[in-house]
Every structure is written in structure tokens, then in C-alpha cells.
Amino acid sequence: MSMNVPAESRPATEYLFGAGDEEIARLLERAGRRRLASEVLLDQLAVAPGWNVLDVGCGPLGILDLLAERVGDAGSVVGVDREPAMLAAARRVLAERALNRVRLVQASAAAMPLPADSFDLVHERLALVSLAEAPDATAEMVRVTRPGGWVALQEYDHVSLLCQPPQPAWDLLMNAWHRVRAEAGMDITVGRHLPGLLRAAGLGDITVEVHSSVRRSGADGHVLPLYMAATHRDRMTTVGGLTAAELDGAVADLTAHLDDPNTIVVNPLLFQAWARKQS
Numbered sequence: 001m002s003m004n005v006p007a008e009s010r011p012a013t014e015y016l017f018g019a020g021d022e023e024i025a026r027l028l029e030r031a032g033r034r035r036l037a038s039e040v041l042l043d044q045l046a047v048a049p050g051w052n053v054l055d056v057g058c059g060p061l062g063i064l065d066l067l068a069e070r071v072g073d074a075g076s077v078v079g080v081d082r083e084p085a086m087l088a089a090a091r092r093v094l095a096e097r098a099l100n101r102v103r104l105v106q107a108s109a110a111a112m113p114l115p116a117d118s119f120d121l122v123h124e125r126l127a128l129v130s131l132a133e134a135p136d137a138t139a140e141m142v143r144v145t146r147p148g149g150w151v152a153l154q155e156y157d158h159v160s161l162l163c164q165p166p167q168p169a170w171d172l173l174m175n176a177w178h179r180v181r182a183e184a185g186m187d188i189t190v191g192r193h194l195p196g197l198l199r200a201a202g203l204g205d206i207t208v209e210v211h212s213s214v215r216r217s218g219a220d221g222h223v224l225p226l227y228m229a230a231t232h233r234d235r236m237t238t239v240g241g242l243t244a245a246e247l248d249g250a251v252a253d254l255t256a257h258l259d260d261p262n263t264i265v266v267n268p269l270l271f272q273a274w275a276r277k278q279s
């Protein structure tokens, strides 16, 4: 089932990665890689059969599958996303996996048409796009959590994102991407702010964990600067300030560099922060 909310309730910040087929495929591939850290989080929260749980900004899957496995038929799972294309993809993926009991709701994280005090766990992963909007979304997540239930946030912080050995093409593409991202209002430091967001939303006794990983698998389109160069060529060459020749040259140089088995990329730090709503 899905419900629609008026477009005027959408937050102003654009989700820069969009909701196209390429982004949906990327998120599904990433959901697999991000599974372990999310399983660790759900273990810590002791998510159990019978719980009513919510995944905010679920995209084409998020952790809906992990939640459904844990709460079982006695529980309930709801996914919220503001993008109809994301929800259409989620509907397809859930049907393929026979997860027929997950309910999908189209809404902004900051204004969810869901009753107060109703979920045992309210979770989001990578949906707090900007620090300007994150407080409203976090407060809304707390509102729909039942007293004694958990609010859990997972967001990246780019503090650890680097390429070793250093490479000028990496810096060139990352600098262009930072300009594009800043113009769209996206923040690359949201992770470190998660405890503060929970505190500002009235929660205490907050737990924080971080996860990261290293990739040595060679160049592929999922390395952030290459992904941005491929999917946002127009913005990288306008807002990003690169000429088309600079962009193409940097992509070729970086691809060769990443194909060197001695090159490593340290992924962004994934922050996880969680706390109970007071009873």
C-alpha cells in the first residue's frame, strides 16, 4: 500500500543522486555491502519478532529486508521515502523477495503521515541529506517512536575518504564534486552530527559506533569521484568548474590508478547513533 503527500511538503534540499535507474541499481548493490554494519546495529538493539519497525528514506530496499526477517509475521515493517521512483523500485524488489507484508508510504521524513508513539524502532540510513533539514526529520522520527522504543541513525562522514597513494586526478574530481554537492545543499559531515541531532530531539543516553572499510578491488563506477563524473557530467563541468577535457583526462588517470593493485581507497566513515525515547 502507498500513500501520497502533496509536493509542497517536500524539503528544499535536492537529493543530488536522484532516483534514476542507475542510482537505484547502485543503492541495491550497496545495500548488500552495507548489510553487515546494519546487522550489527540491529543486533545491538535486539530487534525481535513482533516489533513494529520503520525505515525512513528506505530507497529501493534500505534495511527493509533485514527488518522483515527479524520481526517476522508477528511484527510489521513500514518503509517511507519521498521519491515515487524509489518506492516503485522497492515494491518490485520486495515482491521479488516475497516480502509482501512490508508497507510503503510516500512522504517526507520531516512530515510522515504516521501516528505518534507507534513504532518500537524508527531507523534511517543515508537519508539525512543536509544538516539544515536533519533536525526536523530527526524530531519527526522521535515523534512516531513509542515511549521506550529506539531511534537509530546511520550516516556517512567523509572524514576518512581518501585514496592512497595520492593522485592529482582524485583531488581534481573530488574538488569538483565538493562544489557540486555544496551548491545542492548536501553535507558530507552529517555522520559526526548524529549524536547532537538525537540530543537536540530530546533523547539522552546515546550510543555511537563507527564503521569503515578499505577497497582494493580496482576501478569501478561505484568509486565516488568516478560515479559523479559519469552520472553528473554536466554539473561537474559547470558548477564543478572542470572543462570536459579535464574531466575526461582525470577519469582516465584515476581509472588507471585505481586499477593498480597497490592503490587503496578508504571508504567514508559510517556513523551509527541510537537512543531510546523516554517512557
Ligand SMILES: C[S@@+](CC[C@H](N)C(=O)[O-])C[C@H]1O[C@@H](n2cnc3c(N)ncnc32)[C@H](O)[C@@H]1O
Binding pocket: 011, 015, 019, 027, 031, 056, 057, 058, 059, 060, 061, 062, 063, 080, 081, 082, 083, 086, 107, 108, 109, 110, 124, 125, 126, 127, 128, 129, 137
Ligand atoms: C542514499 S539513499 C539511501 C536509501 C536507503 N536508506 C539505503 O540505505 O540504501 C537516500 C534515500 O533517502 C530518500 N530521501 C532523501 N531525503 C528524504 C526526505 N527528506 N524524506 C524522505 N526520503 C528522503 C531518497 O529519496 C533516497 O531514496
